[in-house]
Amino acid sequence: MSFDIQSVRADFPILSQTIYKRPLIYFDNAATTQKPLQVIHAISKYYEEDNCNIHRGVHYLSVKATEAFEEARKEIREFINATSTHEVIFTKGASESLNLVAASFGKKFLKPGDEVITTIMEHHSNFVPWQIICAEKGATLKIANILPNGELDLEHLYSLISEHTKIIAITHVSNVLGTINPVKEIISYAHRQGIPVLVDGAQGVSHISVDVTDLDCDFYCFSGHKMYGPMGIGVLYGKEKWLEELPPYQSGGEMVKDVNIERTTYNELPFKFEAGTPNVEGVMGLRAAVQYLKNLGMDEIHAYEDSLLKHAVERFSSICDMRFFGTAPSKASLVSFLIGDIHPFDAGTIIDKMGIAVRTGHHCAQPLIDHFGIPGTVRASFAFYNTIEEIEKLADAVSRVKTMFR
Amino acid sequence: MTIHEIENQLVDEFAAFDDWLDKYDLILDMGKSLPPIDPKYKTDQFIISGCQSKVWLHAEYREGKVFFTADSDAIITKGIVSMLVSVLSGQTPDAIQFADLSFIDQIGLKEHLSPTRSNGLASMVKQMKLYAMVFKMKS
Incomplete structure (x- = not known):
């Protein structure tokens, strides 16, 4: 089965809204996923x-x-x-x-x-x-x-x-x-x-x-x-x-x-x-x-999310100063990162104002964050309703953060 | 200047910008103009811990007025800290205690002072008022 992303997205009405005059991009799926109309x-x-x-x-x-x-x-x-x-x-x-x-x-x-x-x-x-x-x-x-x-x-x-x-x-x-x-x-x-x-x-x-x-x-x-x-x-x-x-x-x-x-x-x-x-x-x-x-099929979901992850890793790796946390070969579709030494709270606040929901902080895993000796990370976690275009917008937002906090 | 006058000045400065990102550029600039805190006060004793960012706050009482210095590990938090310090530092304990700080809401930064925002700012305001109360009681 191939993924008809537009019909999938139509099942999630919350995704079609505009925030701060920008289309909402929801990358906080590891915290909670959105609900399809079928569930509602x-x-x-x-x-x-x-x-x-x-x-x-x-x-x-x-x-x-x-x-x-x-x-x-x-x-x-x-x-x-x-x-x-x-x-x-x-x-x-x-x-x-x-x-x-x-x-x-x-x-x-x-x-x-x-x-x-x-x-x-x-x-x-x-x-x-x-x-x-x-x-x-x-x-x-x-x-x-x-x-x-x-x-x-x-x-x-x-x-x-x-x-x-x-x-x-x-x-x-x-x-x-x-x-x-x-x-x-x-x-x-x-x-x-x-x-x-x-x-x-x-x-x-x-x-x-x-x-x-x-x-x-x-x-x-x-x-x-x-x-x-x-x-x-x-x-x-x-x-x-x-x-x-x-x-x-x-x-x-x-x-x-x-x-x-x-x-x-x-x-x-x-x-x-x-x-x-x-x-x-x-x-x-x-x-x-x-x-x-x-x-949708769990295998199809996994394959699609994996393609999102691959794209994100490749795209974000091209931005210099990106520090990734978690690069295991077997990985679910999320990226945890810091942009140079920019505080995750600063990065997350600006990314939010660009209409993108990411999570920042210790993600309820303080022992792990302490292990890395960092104040937290920015985490973008993807779901099957996310798109490559949205990941591109996050990359733009990351570049914007870099410019602002240079 | 009174607390109210400084607040109005800040509200006017932000009113010049429509886009949120421009407003945040201004916040970052404000962070840069925050007078440095003496490093000896950047210790755990003076820390106000949020879940996500930390704030250090020190207060002194001179000639009936309270003077604050502060810092934060996050730059946006530091910008808002700078605004709070510019509004409340050099004021009398009474004025500090009764300040409603509505300028934060008027600028549209209310979310940052919410206790759930976890950046330490809500606790910082409480701490500033607490200092004012203690200085007043001691004087």
């Missing part, structure tokens, strides 16, 4: 026609909404190729998925002297929850380094593994560097030593086809809003054997089987981890987003 309509359709609290209701609307909700779970299972719908837990987002695993896994399996391994390139969401639970349990958090080009230092990662290692928590794709980590290889290495692996897929699912069965990961976490779905909805995929073993993260309605004054028994998977009324509109929107991505 799915949410309004839910409230116009189907709104009801789900599960256990005997009346028409409740049954209809419950069916749609569970149908969505099936479609998401299929999208990531999980074995069972029991393994797909709806959460608020990747952050909540990661917090859930850190808290529940830590509660059950971590004791003083144990070790958890993560990497220097993690988003705070896959760093701080582990830091907290390790401190609470008297365990140690070990951090794997990166190579100068932003690739994970696999040798260092493997050298950190010991008989005390209880879990490895690693990002699929770095939100700052774009590096696509060889998670399948890491998982297979860890499994040979009996260590489970959690993958933070917040930046993975929107760019590459994810098959959790093929990866053989024990947990995979992602957010709806970074994959063209709504905010406030995310997924935790976990292997059934782990999810059965982990204690509940939150309690309330829905997650219980039987409650009496002496004790409570918990509901079966996936409901054990879904306390309270779920975000049904979010699930409806996420389902529409998954359908949208499937229609």
